[in-house]
Amino acid sequence: MxxxxxxxxxxxxxxxxxxxxxxxxxxxxxxxxxxxxxAVVTVADDGGSSGRLREELGGLPPGDLRMALAALCDDGEWGRVWRDVIQSRFSSEGPLHDHSVGNLLISALWQLLGDHVEGLDWMARLLRAHGRVLPMSSLPLRIEGDVQFDPGCPPEVVQGQSALAATDGHLRxxxxxxxxxxxxxxxxxxxxxxxxxxxxxxxxxxxxxxxxxxxxxxxxxxxxxxxxxxxxxxxxxxxxxxxxxxxxxxxxxxxxxxxxxxxxxxxxxxxxxxxxxxxxxxxxxxxxxxxxxxxxxxxxxxxxxxxxxxxxxxxxxxxxxxxxxxx
Missing domain, CATH: 3.40.50 (Rossmann fold)
Known part of the structure; x- marks a missing residue:
């Protein structure tokens, strides 16, 4: 074609x-x-740092988008250093604990610029990324699934990406x-x-x-x-x-x-x-x-x-x- x-x-x-x-x-x-x-990336994550930022700021979960940007970083010194920076997480006794630096940077760009794609494009420029990262939607989505926990019982609805990822039932x-x-x-x-x-x-x-x-x-x-x-x-x-x-x-x-x-x-x-x-x-x-x-x-x-x-x-x-x- x-x-x-x-x-x-x-x-x-x-x-x-x-x-x-x-x-x-x-x-x-x-x-x-x-x-x-x-890279076209899912935007239904609700766990960890992404879930906390999504809940507090109301925007897209940045974690999977950050991972895609990290994958596109150059292999030279600039790319290696920035890849390590955005993938690093805070360790503390306070509210910053386990937040990814990259998640915070992306969220700050979204608040400043008011547009998800523009923010990701600026992040890609900072990282000198070899490619572009786009969300599949600009709505922060939820995912739900029908999970069968017992073969003799009808499936139950389980809500949330993190819950589905950890389910011990059969996801249908x-x-x-x-x-x-x-x-x-x-x-x-x-x-x-x-x-x-x-x-x-x-x-x-x-x-x-x-x-x-x-x-x-x-x-x-x-x-x-x-x-x-x-x-x-x-x-x-x-x-x-x-x-x-x-x-x-x-x-x-x-x-x-x-x-x-x-x-x-x-x-x-x-x-x-x-x-x-x-x-x-x-x-x-x-x-x-x-x-x-x-x-x-x-x-x-x-x-x-x-x-x-x-x-x-x-x-x-x-x-x-x-x-x-x-x-």
Whole structure:
């Protein structure tokens, strides 16, 4: 399609969706392949420093946005120092305890400038970030889910990202509150201009799925002519998906967004070998080709960004998209 045929100076136009550590890994990988990188970040966090600032100031939770900005910092001295600064947390006996420095800086910019995207753009300039960070919506959203605690009982509604992330029940469905929130115009523009769209990895229900629950954003993704990739999680102990196989991950994503299609589903080779039916499921549900590579980092449940970058590079080259390698 037209978006796929474009060639951008500095590498392809890539938009990666997610939040937290999963998006951080994807961004650290993609920034080795392109200078034209946009992170679209969930805004439903209600725990920790982000939750406290959200409650006190009424704006978006800044934590996942800060993580994305940190991922885009340059590897030179300036970027390394500022990445450490914004990721550092206060330790005290008072109300500043455990607040992230970056969260406070972002919140201050939002109060000063009165606009979430403008504040994030100024933060990116300070960090000399290799790319742009955008919220999926300018509304501070809540997420709620249907959780089954007992197989013999109906599901119960659990509210809040932090509660869902820690649930010991089986999470079946999630929704955003308010329902049908508006997408940020800049976010839609980035999706429409993209040559590559990537979803995941990340907390499946609370970082990955929410992007598909914003109607305008979901429609832009469905209608895009860009190359679309899904980066599956590594098997791990995340509470919200601890009882789900990778096939179950695909089923749950399809149930929330049945119109969604991918060109490639990227998965760690050991994880794929453990689920031989995964390839057929990716093809049936999403029309996708499965692409397997070694992706694990030293922490067994986390992706290695260099391995992930090599995987993304190979997929893009296989699709005929030129990358701008910066190894």
């Amino acid at each position: 037209a978006a796929r045929r474009r060639r951008s100076t500095g590498g392809p136009q890539v938009v990666s969706f997610g939040g937290g550590h999963g998006l951080y890994a994807a961004l650290r990988a993609f920034r080795l392949l392109t200078e034209n990188l946009t 469905e999630v929704r955003l509150v308010p329902h049908n929130p508006p997408a940020r115009a800049e976010t839609i523009e980035a999706v429409c201009a993209a040559e590559v769209l990537n979803l995941g990895p990340g907390s499946w229900y609370t970082s990955v799925m929410p992007h598909l629950l914003v109607p305008d954003l979901a429609e832009a993704i469905f209608d895009s002519g860009a190359l679309r990739t899904l980066t599956l999680n590594l098997p791990g102990s995340k509470a919200e998906t601890r009882d789900l196989s990778l096939c179950d991950h695909l089923e749950s994503l399809h149930s929330h967004a049945p119109r969604l299609r991918f060109d490639y589903v990227l998965v760690d080779e050991d994880a794929a070998a453990a689920e031989p039916e995964l390839e057929a499921k990716a093809r049936r549900l999403f029309g996708a080709r499965m692409w397997t590579r070694p992706l694990r980092g030293r922490k067994h449940s986390q992706h290695d960004s260099l391995k992930l970058a090599a995987c993304y590079r190979d997929v893009l080259l296989d699709a005929g998209i030129t990358v701008d390698e910066q190894w």
